[in-house]
Amino acid sequence: MPRGVNARRGSGRSLDSPKAWWCHGAPCAATIGEIAAFVTSKNARPFLLTLDIVFPDRATYERFKALKALDRVTIAGLYGVMAEDVLKIIEFDPAYAVKITLRRPLGSGALGESDVYGAQQHVPLMEHAVSWEDT
Secondary structure, eight states, rough: OOOTTOTTTTOOOTTSSHHHEEEEEEEEEEEEHHSEEEEEEEEESTTTEEHHHHHHHSHEEEHHHTTEEEEEEHHHHHHHHGGGEEEEEEEGGGGTEEEEEEEOOSSSOOTOOTTTTTTTTTTHHTEEEEEOOOO
């Protein structure tokens, strides 16, 4: 999937289509950044990146988990890497959080690498839209 283009699974419609954003007069999709309390990224050694999604409460976290919206192929598409480079997707119940670890295309500080600390890499995940009807 090209970066920045998200589609609802099974709908065959792009989320930038007006019909994809509305269900029965109400929004039926939201970005992870709109759902979560916060989304962060950081280095996890020179060649790994960790992404964290932390939810505001148990109900929101459990609802997001039930969607099964994130898998290796989805993360790989967002970050332009192979699915094999997405090493872990961990649901961490005590913190109402999802932690994702992937290989960095370039090591921290390597020539051509633009984010030494990995602190700016959360945006594709934060902007990823998922099916989310207001309840």
